[in-house]
Amino acid sequence: MLSYRHSYHAGNFADVLKHCVLIHVLEYLQKKDKPFCYVDTHAGAGMYSLRSEQSLKTNEYQQGIGALWSLDGMPASLDAYRSLIATFNKPKELNFYPGSPLIAMQLMRKQDRLSLFELHNTEVKVLEAAIKRDKRVSIYHQDGFAHCLKLMPPQQRRGLVFIDPSYEIKTEYEQVLETLKQLYKRFATGTYVLWYPVVERYRIDELEKKIQASEFKNVQLFELGQLIDSDERGMSASGMIVINPPWTLKAEMEQVLPFLAEKLGAAGQGSYKIKQLVDE
Ligand code: SAM
Numbered sequence: 001m002l003s004y005r006h007s008y009h010a011g012n013f014a015d016v017l018k019h020c021v022l023i024h025v026l027e028y029l030q031k032k033d034k035p036f037c038y039v040d041t042h043a044g045a046g047m048y049s050l051r052s053e054q055s056l057k058t059n060e061y062q063q064g065i066g067a068l069w070s071l072d073g074m075p076a077s078l079d080a081y082r083s084l085i086a087t088f089n090k091p092k093e094l095n096f097y098p099g100s101p102l103i104a105m106q107l108m109r110k111q112d113r114l115s116l117f118e119l120h121n122t123e124v125k126v127l128e129a130a131i132k133r134d135k136r137v138s139i140y141h142q143d144g145f146a147h148c149l150k151l152m153p154p155q156q157r158r159g160l161v162f163i164d165p166s167y168e169i170k171t172e173y174e175q176v177l178e179t180l181k182q183l184y185k186r187f188a189t190g191t192y193v194l195w196y197p198v199v200e201r202y203r204i205d206e207l208e209k210k211i212q213a214s215e216f217k218n219v220q221l222f223e224l225g226q227l228i229d230s231d232e233r234g235m236s237a238s239g240m241i242v243i244n245p246p247w248t249l250k251a252e253m254e255q256v257l258p259f260l261a262e263k264l265g266a267a268g269q270g271s272y273k274i275k276q277l278v279d280e
Helices: 013-029 053-058 076-086 100-106 121-131 144-151 172-186 201-212 249-264
Strands: 037-040 047-049 096-098 113-117 137-140 159-163 191-198 219-225 237-243 271-278
Touching: 013 076, 013 100, 013 159, 013 191, 013 219, 013 237, 013 249, 037 100, 037 144, 076 096, 076 249, 096 100, 100 113, 100 121, 113 144, 121 137, 144 172, 159 172, 172 191, 172 201, 191 201, 201 219, 201 237, 201 271, 219 249, 237 271, 249 271
Parallel strands: 037 113, 037 159, 113 137, 159 191
Antiparallel strands: 047 096, 191 237, 219 237, 219 271
């Protein structure tokens, strides 16, 4: 049974990094008129109220989008991220936070296509209501790991697969790697973006080594830490592993990550990593 609900965490420091990377990749894909596809294997509910009981219980967004909301002097791409979030809110108010499907929809053109997978019975209904009717979008109430493979290679031969599990089940650390390998076999030129949490650091060290030992080419890693790692305290950091990143992404993250580490990290504990995990 799935118990994870993203409404407790929407807009937190992990979402800030996750969605900045997502926006960058989609804006890069938009540079050509040719259509592209966006596959979201773990779509979530699509839209979150920051005034919901769940969000107010954790208040995590306060150390994420909330902390950036009124800041001056941000790097340009963070300004663009904040402006996109603002389009889902009344002027100057921060009450709602869009999930990856709605962020992607803002950046898709009429020729592009979205495929969204969400397995949770309630979340998928909320997602359907948030998307309404849009002929560019297909929503699947299915296991995103297993069923995304059926879409590969995509008709458009260009696109992004966004993999954002909750890691509720520890085998998901293995499953993400196996899914990436299968996807890459079918569509080696696609861009793949994988989110990971740092709860037990050794799991990420292992994941990095296994990616380096696999057949992937051109893999980058971007990580934002809020707290110093500790096996007892829950998530200290989170990161994005990007296969076939836009060539512009690393330079952008070199601007964004030091800024986010300073503004979103706990006193003296913010950190970041930028790595070329596998060469081109
Ligand atoms: N990608 C979303 C965003 O950025 O706004 C957040 C997704 S949340 C971290 C993970 C979601 O995956 C949850 O809504 C959960 O119900 C869903 N989920 C868990 N296992 C799944 C699976 N095997 N296939 C599809 N969805 C799954």
